[in-house]
Amino acid sequence: MKSFIAFIIKEYYHIIRDKRSLLILLGMPIVQIILFGYGITNEINDANIAILDNSKDNITKEISNKLLSTKYFKLKRYLDSEREIEKSFKSGEIKQVLVFEPHFAENLQKFGSASIHLITDGTDPNIGNTIMNYTNSIILNYQSEMNVNLAGIINVLPEVKMRYNPELKGVYLFVPGLITIILNLISAMMTSISIAREKEMGTMEVLLVSPMKPIFVIVAKLIPYSLISFSITIIILILGGTIFNVPITGSLGFLLLECILYLFLGLSMGILISTIAPTQQVAMFISMIGLMLPTILLSGFIIPIENMPYWLQILSNIIPAKWFIIIIKDIMLKGSGITFVWKETLIIVLMITFLLIVSAKKYKIRLQ
Amino acid sequence: MSNFIIQTNKLTKKFGKFVAANELTFEVKKGEIFGFLGANGAGKTTAIRMLCGLSKPSSGSATVAGFDIYTQTESIKKNIGYMSQKFSLYNDLTVLENLAFFGGIYGLSKNVVKEKSQELITKLQIEEHKDKLVESLPLGWKQKLAFLTSVIHNPKIIFLDEPTGGVDPITRRKFWDLIYEASENGITVFITTHYMDESEYCNRVSIMVDGEIVELDTPHNLKEKYDCNKMDDVFVKIARKSKRVE
Numbered sequence: 001m002k003s004f005i006a007f008i009i010k011e012y013y014h015i016i017r018d019k020r021s022l023l024i025l026l027g028m029p030i031v032q033i034i035l036f037g038y039g040i041t042n043e044i045n046d047a048n049i050a051i052l053d054n055s056k057d058n059i060t061k062e063i064s065n066k067l068l069s070t071k072y073f074k075l076k077r078y079l080d081s082e083r084e085i086e087k088s089f090k091s092g093e094i095k096q097v098l099v100f101e102p103h104f105a106e107n108l109q110k111f112g113s114a115s116i117h118l119i120t121d122g123t124d125p126n127i128g129n130t131i132m133n134y135t136n137s138i139i140l141n142y143q144s145e146m147n148v149n150l151a152g153i154i155n156v157l158p159e160v161k162m163r164y165n166p167e168l169k170g171v172y173l174f175v176p177g178l179i180t181i182i183l184n185l186i187s188a189m190m191t192s193i194s195i196a197r198e199k200e201m202g203t204m205e206v207l208l209v210s211p212m213k214p215i216f217v218i219v220a221k222l223i224p225y226s227l228i229s230f231s232i233t234i235i236i237l238i239l240g241g242t243i244f245n246v247p248i249t250g251s252l253g254f255l256l257l258e259c260i261l262y263l264f265l266g267l268s269m270g271i272l273i274s275t276i277a278p279t280q281q282v283a284m285f286i287s288m289i290g291l292m293l294p295t296i297l298l299s300g301f302i303i304p305i306e307n308m309p310y311w312l313q314i315l316s317n318i319i320p321a322k323w324f325i326i327i328i329k330d331i332m333l334k335g336s337g338i339t340f341v342w343k344e345t346l347i348i349v350l351m352i353t354f355l356l357i358v359s360a361k362k363y364k365i366r367l368q
Numbered sequence: 369m370s371n372f373i374i375q376t377n378k379l380t381k382k383f384g385k386f387v388a389a390n391e392l393t394f395e396v397k398k399g400e401i402f403g404f405l406g407a408n409g410a411g412k413t414t415a416i417r418m419l420c421g422l423s424k425p426s427s428g429s430a431t432v433a434g435f436d437i438y439t440q441t442e443s444i445k446k447n448i449g450y451m452s453q454k455f456s457l458y459n460d461l462t463v464l465e466n467l468a469f470f471g472g473i474y475g476l477s478k479n480v481v482k483e484k485s486q487e488l489i490t491k492l493q494i495e496e497h498k499d500k501l502v503e504s505l506p507l508g509w510k511q512k513l514a515f516l517t518s519v520i521h522n523p524k525i526i527f528l529d530e531p532t533g534g535v536d537p538i539t540r541r542k543f544w545d546l547i548y549e550a551s552e553n554g555i556t557v558f559i560t561t562h563y564m565d566e567s568e569y570c571n572r573v574s575i576m577v578d579g580e581i582v583e584l585d586t587p588h589n590l591k592e593k594y595d596c597n598k599m600d601d602v603f604v605k606i607a608r609k610s611k612r613v614e
Contacts, residue, residue, distance in 0.1 A: 002472055002476075003472055003474070005472065006468065006471075006472020009468075009469070009472075010461065013460065013465055014458070014461075017460040017461075201454065201455070201459075202452050202454025202456050203457075205422070205450070205452050205454075206451075206452070206456045206470075207473070208422055209421070209445060209450040210470075210473045211442060211446045211473070212473045
């Protein structure tokens with residue numbers, strides 16, 4: 001026990017002496033959450049649009065006003081002719097043009113239909129799509145309101161509600177996603193680098209020759225790093241809750257328990273990496289390329305898994321982050337308990353077991 | 369207990385078909401300075417690793433400090449010290465923190481560690497540097513410090529694997545003073561080195577070629593046998609027989 005404590009104190013010195021790494025470790029999540037929360041988002045606010053109103057009647061005015069009264073759109077200018085459309089798009093000042101056909105209100109009354117031409121900038125398909133959907137739904141909404149006023153027509157008015165994230169805020173997805181990625185990366189990378197450092201410096205041999213059991217060497221290393229990873233989780237949760245109002249609908253205790261479990265997964269990955277990597281650089285390289293890229297790309301954090309080609313969907317199953325993202329989103333946003341996420345939890349437990357068994361095998365081979 | 373602190377009998381280590389150490393049979397007497405010589409790749413490190421319990425022998429037997437290297441590695445580890453060719457203190461810890469750590473993993477109490485540290489710092493005359501990070505010390509000091517750290521728990525045997533690599537002759541000389549002192553205190557010294565002048569300081573030396581011990585005697589006897597003035601020449605004569613090409 002005495003030796004165990006001496007070891008943890010030593011690790012503590014390593015961590016606080018390396019101020020730069022510590023700053024990166026604690027600062028990275030904060031910067032990322034702010035970047036992701038504010039910057040990278042699918043929401044559209046104040047998208048610039050132009051309107052070419054060839055009719056200039058009451059109804060076209062009403063529709064235009066309705067669009068512009070939302071926070072999503074801002075009128076850049078009214079256009080006077082078709083020719084100006086191309087110019088405005090090219091100059092990059094607008095994302096969408098609404099073209100009302102001539103005699104809009106008249107047509108509507110006479111024939112029961114009139115057309116609006118929506119031209120959207122498709123250079124960024126995601127944004128283009130979103131803008132178009134917003135516009136569409138606002139116009140449809142207007143239309144149904146009109147229908148209510150006209151008696152005698154049967155209306156089916158779908159009332160749409162997005163459950164668990166009514167405003168479709170991107171940050172609701174990013175906070176759980178970030179916790180998933182960062183928790184995994186930091187715990188795996190820190191552990192593997194710190195064990196690899198002992199090997200590189202030759203101190204590992206000294207430790208192995210000492211009466212301290214190898215398993216204690218590893219466990220003593222894991223404790224400080226789990227504490228750091230765990231505090232980072234707390235920081236992200238607090239930031240998410242205070243700045244971006246991401247709720248924790250489910251039980252906080254259960255959420256933290258799952259986080260700890262997932263943290264163990266990262267640590268066991270780190271141990272496995274360190275059994276392969278002879279130097280800190282190799283450990284870093286494996287963690288970054290071998291772990292970070294697949295984790296970010298295949299976990300469903302950025303690219304929805306349903307949109308991937310079939311073989312990538314299969315491959316994504318071996319990415320632990322994929323399962324944890326499901327768990328953490330369910331707990332935070334839907335308020336699920338263990339009865340809903342036991343399958344994913346079990347998968348993570350199995351993964352930890354697998355990683356530890358493989359590491360133990362590798363470790364033994366090294367000792368022979 | 370016999371007069372021998374290390375006894376090996378046909379100790380062999382194979383990696384696949386490669387025989388790194390072949391039927392090593394030798395004894396190390398209590399309190400002596402035993403030089404374990406051999407060219408690079410002769411199998412010295414393999415042998416040391418087996419004796420320290422870091423690696424399991426393929427066959428043969430051995431006892432270290434009276435304990436069996438197959439079944440009693442834990443007891444062996446408590447009774448040996450080890451310093452390798454790679455520098456083995458923590459650079460980002462201060463002198464005192466390093467001592468506290470190594471004392472700690474050998475289970476020494478706080479008071480003992482304090483006492484020992486003070487003793488050691490006085491001996492090396494580094495009072496004003498005790499709270500400095502080890503990385504800021506000159507290499508010579510580091511190595512002396514590493515040596516004294518490796519005997520902080522008063523081991524019966526200290527294994528030194530090329531401890532003086534990359535150090536200037538004066539520092540090496542001072543390093544050897546420390547080794548003599550440890551030896552006088554009853555610690556058996558098991559040392560590998562590339563510097564043949566150092567092998568002259570040993571009580572007895574063994575010379576390994578291609579995984580086998582081909583000579584084991586006092587430096588004096590070996591020089592007589594091979595009709596040389598210096599151990600350097602003895603070593604060259606013997607090591608030439610090597611078939612292992614690097």
